[in-house]
Amino acid sequence: MQFVEIYKLKTGGEQEVIARCEIGDGGIVKCLGDKIFVSNLEKEGIFEYSESGRSETKLFPKDGLKFLEQLSYNFKSGYLNASDIKNI
Amino acid sequence: MKFFGGEPQHLETEEKPHSAGENLETQKEKALQSLEIERSVKLIGNANNKRINEVFLVELHGDGSAIFKPASGEKFPFDWAGELYKNERASYLVDKFLGFNLVPTTVIREVNGEIGSMQEFVFESTVGLEIDDKLLKTNYRDALKKMWVFDYIVWNGDRHDANFLVNSDGLHAIDHGLTFVREHIQPSIYEDFYDESMPEDIIRNLEQFSDSAEQQNLLRQAMLEILNERTVDACLKRIEFMAAILKKYKGVIPKSLKPSLNY
Structure with missing residues (x-):
């Protein structure tokens, strides 16, 4: 199963996982974690980035692997970072 | 994983918030x-x-x-x-x-x-995406309006709710790598506030800056150290344009002007 972890940089300097998004049955992504964060993520989606920058195309959990792949482009500030796609 | 031991430290050098036109190294x-x-x-x-x-x-x-x-x-x-x-x-x-x-x-x-x-580093902060959307737009409306105007001025190609933070000091805009992007790329804003009154301080600050050739020159020189002339001058023109709009329309940016908010 493929998944991505999203880390929050805390005041003390540590990073903790605040959400985990994984591909479930049917190829749809399911996110678990901080309630408001996950709700906003699923409701508002994320942007799609390409080599030339960001498009206004939005991706949602139903977009499956593409959504997972784009998480690390959306969360890269340091305060919120997304991992590479991991496998278990 | 914990990186540092002990208590986190703010940057202790306390300073008052910037006034428009502050040019000295802080x-x-x-x-x-x-x-x-x-x-x-x-x-x-x-x-x-x-x-x-x-x-x-x-x-x-x-x-x-x-x-x-x-x-x-x-x-x-x-x-x-x-x-x-x-x-x-x-x-x-x-x-x-x-x-x-x-x-x-x-x-x-x-x-x-x-x-x-x-x-x-911004301490004790919450990322925009961690906050209920309605609450954000109610409690931080003025700051979001300010960020909208700012993102137009710096021609920000990448604003979303994961690259601004909120703490007890207010709203902090971060992650500006994709600013001053190519002319053909439209700014990607978080939210727009056409036809709403803009906060008094940004109206005042933009007017003050636009009235000061000295401040404009200082900013221009500072920016030319890192960006090319065309990019810098386009930015200064956007500041001037935004100041003029807010003056003419009494602190409001009409939606009818959207097509003219160009590079």
Whole structure:
């Protein structure tokens, strides 16, 4: 199963996982974690980035692997970072 | 994973918020520029992803922490790799001169032989995406309006609710690598506020800046150290244009003007 972890940089300097998004049955992504964060993520989606920058195309959990792949482009500030796609 | 022991430290050099037109190097800028780096750790996430830009958390000797983004770690977008750290600094300069107080203090600095942007770490903060959307737009409406105007001025190609923060000091806009983007790329804003009254302070600050040839020249010279002339002059024109709109329409940006908010 493929998944991505999203880390929050805390005041003390540590990073903790605040959400985990994984591909479930049917190829749809399911996110678990901080309630408001996950709700906003699923409701508002994320942007799609390409080599030339960001498009206004939005991706949602139903977009499956593409959504997972784009998480690390959306969360890269340091305060919120997304991992590479991991496998278990 | 915990990077640093002990209590976190704010950048202790307390300063009043910027007034429009402040041009001197601030105490915080000096601190970020010169304090010895005690520790530097690559953050998880960016560390493992070779396609995404690297980000480090650095601990400054005796005073505070910072986010460091080296130019060599810029891998995305490929068109801009190696330039993003300059945009981070340029965005801060615009914010400083306009007195918007949105962008944490940002300098360009070398760390372990790598040049990049060094930005004051914002403590006790919550990312926009962690906040209920309705609450955000109610409680921080004025700050979001200010950020909207700011994003037009710096022609921000990448604003969303994961690159601004909120804490007891208010709203902080971060992640300005994709500002001053190409002319054909429209700014990507978080939210627009056409036909709503803009906060008094940004109306005043923009007018004040537009009335001061000296301040405009100082900002121009500071930005020319890192960006090309065409980009800098386009930015200054946008400031002038925005100030004129707010003056003419009594603090409101009419939706009918949307097509004219150009590069």
